[in-house]
Amino acid sequence: MVEKVNLADKLARIHDLWSPKAVGAVNDFHVKLVRLEGEFVWHSHETEDELFLVLQGRLRMQFRDREVVVDPGEFIIVPHQTEHRPVADEEVHVLLLEPGTTVNTGTAGGERTREVEWI
Amino acid sequence: MVEKVNLADKLARIHDLWSPKAVGAVNDFHVKLVRLEGEFVWHSHETEDELFLVLQGRLRMQFRDREVVVDPGEFIIVPHQTEHRPVADEEVHVLLLEPGTTVNTGTAGGERTREVEWI
Numbered sequence: 555m556v557e558k559v560n561l562a563d564k565l566a567r568i569h570d571l572w573s574p575k576a577v578g579a580v581n582d583f584h585v586k587l588v589r590l591e592g593e594f595v596w597h598s599h600e601t602e603d604e605l606f607l608v609l610q611g612r613l614r615m616q617f618r619d620r621e622v623v624v625d626p627g628e629f630i631i632v633p634h635q636t637e638h639r640p641v642a643d644e645e646v647h648v649l650l651l652e653p654g655t656t657v658n659t660g661t662a663g664g665e666r667t668r669e670v671e672w673i
Numbered sequence: 674m675v676e677k678v679n680l681a682d683k684l685a686r687i688h689d690l691w692s693p694k695a696v697g698a699v700n701d702f703h704v705k706l707v708r709l710e711g712e713f714v715w716h717s718h719e720t721e722d723e724l725f726l727v728l729q730g731r732l733r734m735q736f737r738d739r740e741v742v743v744d745p746g747e748f749i750i751v752p753h754q755t756e757h758r759p760v761a762d763e764e765v766h767v768l769l770l771e772p773g774t775t776v777n778t779g780t781a782g783g784e785r786t787r788e789v790e791w792i
């Protein structure tokens with residue numbers, strides 16, 4: 555049975571930062587929701603492009619040579635093999651769309667790597 | 674160079690109904706925007722799942738045995754090979770996420786089939 559998903563209801567169930575939760579699958583792509591605050595680690599993904607759609611707050615997407623500010627109602631697609639670092643001065647809610655194989659820290663790995671849980 | 678996309682700016686450039694426009698590619702998946710009003714045709718997609726994220730208005734997604742009402746801030750994923758018909762009593766703005774191969778009328782084809790233009 556096909557059910558709809560309410561983004562606000564799902565976000566209310568997320569209590570940790572920088573830990574994307576899966577809320578939908580479109581073929582082999584996953585829709586994830588994540589709450590961000592502070593700075594993440596520099597990383598890239600070997601093969602996976604990654605879409606960040608900002609739902610609330612202001613996301614600063616840093617690249618090695620510049621920064622793109624992404625506000626609610628805007629998205630940015632980070633191509634694979636492109637180093638990036640998301641920064642959120644205040645809490646930001648983001649909808650991610652990416653291949654299901656995507657790891658949050660990409661090829662950098664490390665202590666901020668998270669398993670993706672379905673909510 | 675990676676640029677952000679503003680959904681409202683793109684929607685302002687769409688003047689026809691039921692004609693999805695591509696605004697982003699995430700690997701082989703496309704992000705599309707579409708304005709809907711009225712009833713579409715019953716159709717399904719052979720292999721492609723299809724995500725409808727409602728940005729404005731109320732989408733009634735009809736299935737053969739029931740209907741799911743999708744409001745702003747909600748999405749529904751229609752699995753491949755599932756007959757569906759989108760209905761919009763008043764104008765609805767939708768963000769679509771689906772494989773780039775997806776045709777708007779699926780296997781039904783017909784006069785409401787549209788080529789996807791990039792905007």
